Amino acid sequence: MQHTATPDSAGQGVAAPYLPTDRTVPTRSRDRASYDRELVHSILDEAYLCHLGFVRDGAPVVLPTLFGRMGERLYVHGSTGSRPLRAAKTTDPGLPVCLTVTHVDALVLARSAFHHSMNYRSVVVHGTAVTVTDPEELRLALDAIVDQVVPGRSQDSRPANGKELAATAVIRLDLNEVSAKVRTGGPNDEPEDGALPHWTGIVPLTRGYAPPVPADDLDPAIGVPDYLSAL
Amino acid sequence: MQHTATPDSAGQGVAAPYLPTDRTVPTRSRDRASYDRELVHSILDEAYLCHLGFVRDGAPVVLPTLFGRMGERLYVHGSTGSRPLRAAKTTDPGLPVCLTVTHVDALVLARSAFHHSMNYRSVVVHGTAVTVTDPEELRLALDAIVDQVVPGRSQDSRPANGKELAATAVIRLDLNEVSAKVRTGGPNDEPEDGALPHWTGIVPLTRGYAPPVPADDLDPAIGVPDYLSAL
Secondary structure, eight states, X not given: OOOOOEEOTTSOEEOOOOOOOTTTSOSSOGGGEEOOHHHHHHHHHTOSEEXXXXXXXXXXXXXXXXXXXXXXXXXXXXXXXXXXXXXXXHSSSOEEEEEEEEEEEEXXXXXXXXXXXXXXXXXXXXXXXXEOOXXXXXXXXXXXXXXXXXXXXXXXXXXXOHHHHHHEEEEEEESSEEEEEEEOSSOOXXXXXXXXXXXOEEEEEEEEEOOOEEOTTOOTTSOOOHHHHTO | OOSXXXXXXXXXXXXXXXXXXXXXXXXXXXXXXXXXXHHHHHHHHTOSXXXXXXXXXXXXXXXXXXXXXXXXXXXXXXXTTSXXXXXXXXXXXXXXXXXEEEEEEEEEEOSBGGGOEEEEEXXXXXXXXXXXOOHHHHHHXXXXXXXXXXXXXXXXXXXXXXXXHHHXXXXXXXXXXXXXEEEOXXXXXXXXXXXXXXXXXXXXXXXEEOOOEEOTTXXXXXXXXXXXXXX
């Protein structure tokens, strides 16, 4: 782990924030930016889908993909034949990437079109993705990706065999150059708009899971496991 | 509109699919890719948040942002001071971008870790974003972005005034180089894994809206409008 708890002046363990860089200081709404490690982790851990950006032939590419977090490292997996994973392997020292996770919590409807907004929590990670070659790290990373989607699931599925491992590439992205951005609260209308006849407020979004649907060929004796009921 | 309905042999209006390019043909799971115009539109129109990728100093940047669709054009807005919008204005012929929209519909839990997957629908748009300078197009684009979030809302809010318009930049991205990718159905386990004692199936995701929460200073005589109740 690159970043461990740093003792503060009172001697208690406190995780030091990420250090802001030119890339992680926004040009606007700076008050919404945060480098707090626990906030970043909590936003990442509420997600399993990220949008991974890389450059191909000078142009940007953004693909949705699953990820897993282990401490200060993020892992993304894919076919050994996929473009970014191939590029990470053949590029020295690795593939420059930007990994972004976003949760939208509410629509914010102001009286003016201009002040319409969203309540959201996002994390943007900049860095260089490198291919995981250590077999033990590879297995742990694959478990982390499965458990990011459904905590506990990796222990209730068949691990990858040799053939599957050979077909799978995993890249690692360290959490060094990282920022979170959070908006909360209601609309910020102009005071002179207060008397306009438009409804204003927020519309919270809901997210959840419907009951699990067993596969057609599932042995009926195998019930829904606790880790799924707990979702 | 660049792409209009093309009469088929029966004389009926049929929208021609997008033409695949090297960038929009995936290296794997090609059977999941589609260039169908109506499918692409439907995936885009179920969203208001996209992840916009661009290149800054040779490195990728991926930011979550609102967008609006008008026919075969997508619009993204932001502060005139924001990095991508500034770059779109100062780069000739515009800013190379990749705009991606993703809906996750279900978790797919196979007996093997390797065959875990997601049911999803995504759209990836490659192209060059240009700054909107025509005042009428700018107003229509801003309405489209508001209405992408809540259909009908642009008619029930104060339009941007001159000062607000001057602070707002809008970029346009034409739908030319576009693909959708869709996965549906259950897990695809290896036949030899059929007797393993692991639960297998899918967990559908749910998305919705909680009741609107009025702003503290809203005149109580202004009730929740129909277009919000209809969400």
